[in-house]
Amino acid sequence: MRAEQGWPTGYTASPEDRRAILVLASLRSLTPRKLLEMAGRRDSASACLAAIRSGREGTAGDRALARERDPAVLEGAVRRCGARLVAAGDPEYPASLLDLADPPAALFVRGGRLGDLAPRVAVVGARSCTALGAEISSAIGSALAAVGVCTVSGAARGIDAAAHEGSLRGGGPTLAVLGCGIDEPLPATARRLLARIRRSGAVVSEYAPGVAPEPRRFPARNRVIAALSEALVVVEGGDRSGSMITTEHALDIGRRVFAVPGALNNPKAHAPLTLLREGATPIRGPEDLLADLGYAAPQDAAADGPPASAEAPPGLSGEERLVWERIGAARLAEAVAAETGLPLDRAVAALMGLEVRGLVRSVGGRYERRFVGISPPDETARRRARPEGSAETPVRPTPTA
Amino acid sequence: MYGRAFGAAVVGVRGFLVTVEAHIGRGLPALSITGLPGAPVQDARDRLRPAVEAAGLGWPLRRIVVNLAPGNLRKEGPGLDLPIAVGVLAASGQVPAGRLGRLAFAGELALDGSLLPTPGVLSVALAASAAGLEGVVVPHANGREAALVEGLRVVAAPSLRHVADHLRDRWDPGPPPRPRTDARPPAARVDLAEVRGQERARRALEVAAAGGHNLLLIGSPGAGKTMLARRLATILPPLSGEERLEVTQLHSVAGLLTGTGEGLVVERPFRSPHHSVSLAGLLGGGSGVLRPGEASLAHHGVLFLDELTEFRRDAIEGLRQPLEDGRVVVTRVSGSVEFPASFTLVAATNPCPCGFNGDPGRACECRSDRLQAHRDKLSGPLLDRVDLRLHVPRLTKQELLGAGEGEPSAPVRARVEEARSRQRVRYAGLGISSNAQLPGPVARRMARATPGAEALLGRAVETLGLTGRGFDRALKVGRTIADLEGAERVEERHVAEALSYRAEVRAPELVHAG
Numbered sequence: 001m002r003a004e005q006g007w008p009t010g011y012t013a014s015p016e017d018r019r020a021i022l023v024l025a026s027l028r029s030l031t032p033r034k035l036l037e038m039a040g041r042r043d044s045a046s047a048c049l050a051a052i053r054s055g056r057e058g059t060a061g062d063r064a065l066a067r068e069r070d071p072a073v074l075e076g077a078v079r080r081c082g083a084r085l086v087a088a089g090d091p092e093y094p095a096s097l098l099d100l101a102d103p104p105a106a107l108f109v110r111g112g113r114l115g116d117l118a119p120r121v122a123v124v125g126a127r128s129c130t131a132l133g134a135e136i137s138s139a140i141g142s143a144l145a146a147v148g149v150c151t152v153s154g155a156a157r158g159i160d161a162a163a164h165e166g167s168l169r170g171g172g173p174t175l176a177v178l179g180c181g182i183d184e185p186l187p188a189t190a191r192r193l194l195a196r197i198r199r200s201g202a203v204v205s206e207y208a209p210g211v212a213p214e215p216r217r218f219p220a221r222n223r224v225i226a227a228l229s230e231a232l233v234v235v236e237g238g239d240r241s242g243s244m245i246t247t248e249h250a251l252d253i254g255r256r257v258f259a260v261p262g263a264l265n266n267p268k269a270h271a272p273l274t275l276l277r278e279g280a281t282p283i284r285g286p287e288d289l290l291a292d293l294g295y296a297a298p299q300d301a302a303a304d305g306p307p308a309s310a311e312a313p314p315g316l317s318g319e320e321r322l323v324w325e326r327i328g329a330a331r332l333a334e335a336v337a338a339e340t341g342l343p344l345d346r347a348v349a350a351l352m353g354l355e356v357r358g359l360v361r362s363v364g365g366r367y368e369r370r371f372v373g374i375s376p377p378d379e380t381a382r383r384r385a386r387p388e389g390s391a392e393t394p395v396r397p398t399p400t401a
Numbered sequence: 402m403y404g405r406a407f408g409a410a411v412v413g414v415r416g417f418l419v420t421v422e423a424h425i426g427r428g429l430p431a432l433s434i435t436g437l438p439g440a441p442v443q444d445a446r447d448r449l450r451p452a453v454e455a456a457g458l459g460w461p462l463r464r465i466v467v468n469l470a471p472g473n474l475r476k477e478g479p480g481l482d483l484p485i486a487v488g489v490l491a492a493s494g495q496v497p498a499g500r501l502g503r504l505a506f507a508g509e510l511a512l513d514g515s516l517l518p519t520p521g522v523l524s525v526a527l528a529a530s531a532a533g534l535e536g537v538v539v540p541h542a543n544g545r546e547a548a549l550v551e552g553l554r555v556v557a558a559p560s561l562r563h564v565a566d567h568l569r570d571r572w573d574p575g576p577p578p579r580p581r582t583d584a585r586p587p588a589a590r591v592d593l594a595e596v597r598g599q600e601r602a603r604r605a606l607e608v609a610a611a612g613g614h615n616l617l618l619i620g621s622p623g624a625g626k627t628m629l630a631r632r633l634a635t636i637l638p639p640l641s642g643e644e645r646l647e648v649t650q651l652h653s654v655a656g657l658l659t660g661t662g663e664g665l666v667v668e669r670p671f672r673s674p675h676h677s678v679s680l681a682g683l684l685g686g687g688s689g690v691l692r693p694g695e696a697s698l699a700h701h702g703v704l705f706l707d708e709l710t711e712f713r714r715d716a717i718e719g720l721r722q723p724l725e726d727g728r729v730v731v732t733r734v735s736g737s738v739e740f741p742a743s744f745t746l747v748a749a750t751n752p753c754p755c756g757f758n759g760d761p762g763r764a765c766e767c768r769s770d771r772l773q774a775h776r777d778k779l780s781g782p783l784l785d786r787v788d789l790r791l792h793v794p795r796l797t798k799q800e801l802l803g804a805g806e807g808e809p810s811a812p813v814r815a816r817v818e819e820a821r822s823r824q825r826v827r828y829a830g831l832g833i834s835s836n837a838q839l840p841g842p843v844a845r846r847m848a849r850a851t852p853g854a855e856a857l858l859g860r861a862v863e864t865l866g867l868t869g870r871g872f873d874r875a876l877k878v879g880r881t882i883a884d885l886e887g888a889e890r891v892e893e894r895h896v897a898e899a900l901s902y903r904a905e906v907r908a909p910e911l912v913h914a915g
Contacts, residue, residue: 128765157769238764267764332800333901334600344600345882349897356860356900364752364759365601365620365792365904 006098007036007105012045012087019071020049021087021106022078025208026069026181027052027062032206032220033102045105077209081183083108091115097227099253104206104224108182111202117173121293122152122229124222124246125159125236126268131363133236133268134162135371136260136285140233141166141174143286147295150175150201152229154221154242155194159235164197172200177228179221180213181205204228222246231256231293233283237271244271247280258283258292263329285371313359323350324359330366402426402461404491404498407505407534408484409525410469410476413691413731413738414654416521416528418505419481420470423488428464434485436469439477441690448510449486455514456562461493477690479509480519483538486510486561487568496568504556505529506564508540515560516540520656523649526550538564544578545664546653549646581665593632594809598796602629605791605902607813610636611820612881613835615724615746615786617709619904620793621756626749627673629793630705633747634669635810637702638818644701647741651693651700670702672744676711683716684723685740686731696723699744709748710778717783720746724786748787750779752906760795776906788837788874792904820884836881841873848880853893861900875899 012018024035024045030052038048038057052058052066078085086092087106094114097103107114123140125133141151141163151167153160155176167174176197178184182205184191194203206224207217222242226232226249234257237243250257259280262269276282283289290296312321319342326339337347351367354360361370402425409416432446450460467485469476484506490496507525508516522543527550529537536554539547544557556574558564566572596603602618602625609616610633618626640648648666652658658666674683674695681687685694696704706712723729727743752758753772758765767775784790825834827847833839839847850858858875861867867875878899879891888895 127769128767332601332794332796334598335800337600344604345898346894348601348901349894352897352901353857356857356864356897358864362792362901362904365794366759 006103007088008039008043009089010044011039012089012106014044014046017045018085018087019075020045021085022071022074022208023049023066023069024052025106025108025206026074026211027058027065029059029062031102032104035105036102039105074208074210077183078108081110081209083110083182083209085109086114094228096230097224100223100227100249101252102223103227107204107206107224108208109202109204110182111175111198111200112173114175114202114204117150117175117201120150120152120175120229121289122225122232122246122250123159123163124153124225124232124234124243125163126238126241126243126271127156127158127160129158129162129236129268130266131361132368132371133159133260133262137162137235138166138169139371140235140286140289141168142170143290145170145172145174147290149293149295152177152225154179154218154225155190155197155203157190159237161193163235164193168196168200173202175201175228176203177221177225178203178205178207178213179215179218181207181209181211183209185210185212218242219245223249226250226255227253229255231258231289233258233260233289234272234275234280235260236262236266236268238267239270241271244274247271247275256281256292258289313357315357317350317353319346319350320353323347324354324369327351327354327360327367327369330363330368332366336367402492402494404488404493404501406484406487406491406501407529407532408469408481409505409507409528410474410481411478411521411524411654412474413740414524414650414693414697416524416526417474418528418532418534419474419476419484421481421484421488422468422470423485423492424466424468425461425489425492426464426466430462430464432465432467434467434469436467436472437475438469438481439475439690441479442469442476442481445479445482445485445510448482448512449489451512452482452510452514452561453486453489455512456560456565458490458495458562458565459493461489465489465492478519478521479517480507480521480525482510483508483516483561483564487564490565496565500568503535504538505532505534505536506538508538508543508558510561513560514562516542516558516564518542518658520658521654522546523549523646523653526553526555527650529553538567543658543664545580546649546658548578548580549649549665578664581667591631591635592810593636593813594807596625596628596632596807598801599625599629599793600807602791602793603807603813605789606633606636607817607885608878608881608902609633609745609747609789610813610817611885612788612824612878613745613821613837614788614878614881615837616748617784617787617790617904618747618749618793619752619790619906620749621751621760621795624793624795626793627705627707630673630703630707630747630749631671632810633745634671634703636813636817637669637745638814638821640667640669640701648701651697651741655693655698657698670699670744671705672699672702673705673707676706676708678712678716680713680716680719683712684719684729684731685738685742686733691731691733691738693740694729694742696720696729696742696744697740700741702744704744704746706746706748709750710775714778717781721782721786724783746787748783750906751775752792758906759792779906785870788878789902790904791902816885819887820881823884823887824881836877836884839877839880841870844873844876844880848876848891849889850876850879850891850896851893854879854891854896857893857896857900865900865903867900867903871903875903878902 137159144151145167151174153163164174222245232250234243257280259272259275322340337344404423406421408419410419453460491498509519523546526537526547530550530553538556541557541559547555555577672695683694723742729740729742731738753767755767757763879896882895883891
């Protein structure tokens with residue numbers, strides 16, 4: 001479904017054109033679609049910019065902004081944050097973006113070469129997700145990393161951040177697509193995560209330095225996530241969520257869509273369940289995804305199979321095993337006690353034994369099975385490294401883009 | 402013409418004997434009071450003449466000087482009305498001076514000469530007893546309160562006229578009022594049996610009561626946090642005689658006993674100040690008369706702070722001192738005043754600003770910065786003193802239907818008392834009485850954990866990110882759970898249960914929670 005008309009050959013050929021792109025990428029109302037139409041009429045980026053500046057194209061606000069913005073200043077800002085411009089027609093420009101009806105004229109990139117970060121699979125979902133959702137997202141990121149697949153996501157908190165974190169823990173690479181300027185005008189916690197992502201893979205954005213993060217740009221960002229990836233995995237998302245928009249884009253350009261099923265009473269399972277009903281492929285865990293995509297799961301990852309079918313791990317006491325077999329979705333310790341016939345204090349002790357082993361977790365006073373059995377060793381090391389008396393839970397970077 | 406009578410000033414909760422001298426001399430009719438009287442004592446000037454005349458006695462129409470000694474002590478409280486009136490009556494020869502040296506007087510006068518219920522009478526009586534006086538004359542309503550002091554003769558008089566008649570041997574007060582001596586508090590108004598479901602929370606209350614641990618309840622509005630907190634007081638051991646006296650004294654000074662006629666607090670106090678409470682309201686102080694704060698009114702009982710994050714930060718910080726020392730020191734220009742404030746803290750909070758975080762049926766829609774701000778308010782030194790942290794989830798309909806009637810307070814209290822007596826024996830030489838008071842390093846030595854329990858704690862440090870403080874807390878709570886069971890050593894299952902009381906407000910990151 002390649003666009004009928006891509007960017008005209010030579011649209012960004014001259015240095016003058018590349019400078020013009022910098023200005024065009026900072027305008028507020030100019031969508032890629034409008035710019036593409038304009039390019040069809042005017043051939044080069046500099047001609048488009050000149051038309052806007054002289055008032056023949058664009059909105060009144062954009063005309064003023066275009067006259068105000070100095071390409072030299074923007075060039076300096078791009079250089080200062082260590083970014084580079086990858087324009088349509090450049091060798092580094094990912095061909096898969098051209099599947100879009102409105103591919104970006106150019107991407108700003110910080111980090112490694114985009115050509116090296118392939119193949120790519122997107123993992124997306126809600127910002128406010130459940131602990132289980134974050135865990136699954138992270139497990140998928142790790143599994144993709146284990147077979148050398150780059151995890152693409154939006155660096156938002158929640159599912160996105162967990163996917164990046166999972167990939168980083170598995171050795172990467174991972175790629176973040178921003179909905180704001182490439183200079184990352186974001187809170188410090190988000191920037192810390194992005195710095196780690198840059199070292200592992202790359203951070204890209206369609207927007208010039210200084211463009212603020214505004215939700216209205218996130219749908220456009222989501223189309224880039226979809227187009228950069230060969231498949232899309234939706235972990236959790238509510239009604240009318242960004243995940244659904246990303247999915248629309250992915251389906252428009254023929255990407256495979258996978259969804260992680262959730263419980264019917266989990267409001268954050270709405271998006272994946274809707275997608276499943278519409279024909280998305282369900283996955284029970286990372287292994288299903290890797291198998292469907294044709295990437296063999298490494299041998300040792302097989303042990304982390306979907307818990308619903310897993311054998312009780314070795315080394316459990318009799319009571320722990322009894323509780324482990326009965327617990328699944330989140331339930332009260334009282335309910336676990338009633339179902340196992342154990343007195344409450346014994347049931348709580350058994351749950352705690354399982355929690356210490358990383359098999360069970362407490363969420364808001366209820367207990368549920370964890371998706372992945374055992375804490376990865378590097379996480380243990382990080383936790384141990386925390387000074388005593390600091391905050392009681394590990395502090396994680398909070399991307400908010 | 403000179404007269405003298407004893408009264409008492411109350412500073413904090415302590416009574417100090419005050420000598421009231423009255424002199425009637427030449428000059429225009431006037432009354433001046435010297436000797437650092439507080440504003441309420443100055444107020445007495447205009448009250449005294451009508452009260453004396455209403456009692457059928459004469460007010461000397463001359464210049465009257467009243468001096469309150471010692472002069473360096475600021476005299477607070479309305480209880481000095483009566484000794485001043487008696488002093489004036491003695492100076493004018495209307496009552497014989499003979500017995501005034503052996504009695505202390507306390508009471509606020511109404512314009513009709515009757516004696517009104519007066520705060521702090523117990524403190525006055527204790528001061529009189531300590532000074533070796535024979536008896537006290539107090540308002541009728543405060544008789545049973547004053548009678549709590551052993552060996553002191555209490556005259557409970559309805560009015561100034563009765564006081565004067567008593568001094569002139571014209572009125573016999575009859576048998577002295579008898580103090581309340583009920584061995585046990587009356588049937589409590591609330592009972593643990595009323596809590597439906599929430600077995601874990603009930604168990605946490607039991608552990609808190611048994612070890613003197615403070616408790617944090619995290620749960621949505623309507624989950625039953627207030628209901629639970631109120632019932633903690635019903636499973637604490639009954640107040641000892643000495644504790645009753647301390648609590649009664651505080652409540653007397655605060656004016657909480659007036660009008661009840663009870664004269665003795667026998668139930669563990671439960672105080673639940675609103676989150677808009679001022680610093681002085683929570684910790685004590687205030688302009689003019691120093692009043693004990695809610696922290697002191699909860700002495701030997703339960704202080705419940707609902708919506709902990711809504712309280713002023715300085716108020717929360719101010720609670721550190723009582724949580725550590727069991728007392729509040731209010732510092733004034735004129736010196737510092739100490740109020741006892743040894744209470745069990747129960748704090749409650751929402752899991753997040755919207756209240757739905759962690760709820761399986763509804764999504765939390767809080768922005769991450771608001772969630773973080775909520776979480777930040779809950780960290781810090783106050784929470785370090787809270788050993789038990791528990792989620793109180795809002796029960797689903799099914800969960801509620803499955804829940805039966807709970808165990809009543811009485812048998813739980815019996816277990817708590819047993820566990821407490823084990824601790825008292827164990828810590829006899831250490832100057833502490835409960836597991837919660839154990840300093841961390843001592844806890845590691847005294848808890849006597851089995852190797853299995855220590856191994857579990859070690860694993861928790863590795864996999865759950867347990868901090869050093871969290872380690873000590875789990876050990877102390879584990880010790881309490883073992884005490885409830887009568888176990889000599891802290892075993893693995895005790896520590897495991899203790900570790901389950903470390904709920905926290907979830908971090909907004911939501912990555913790898915747990």
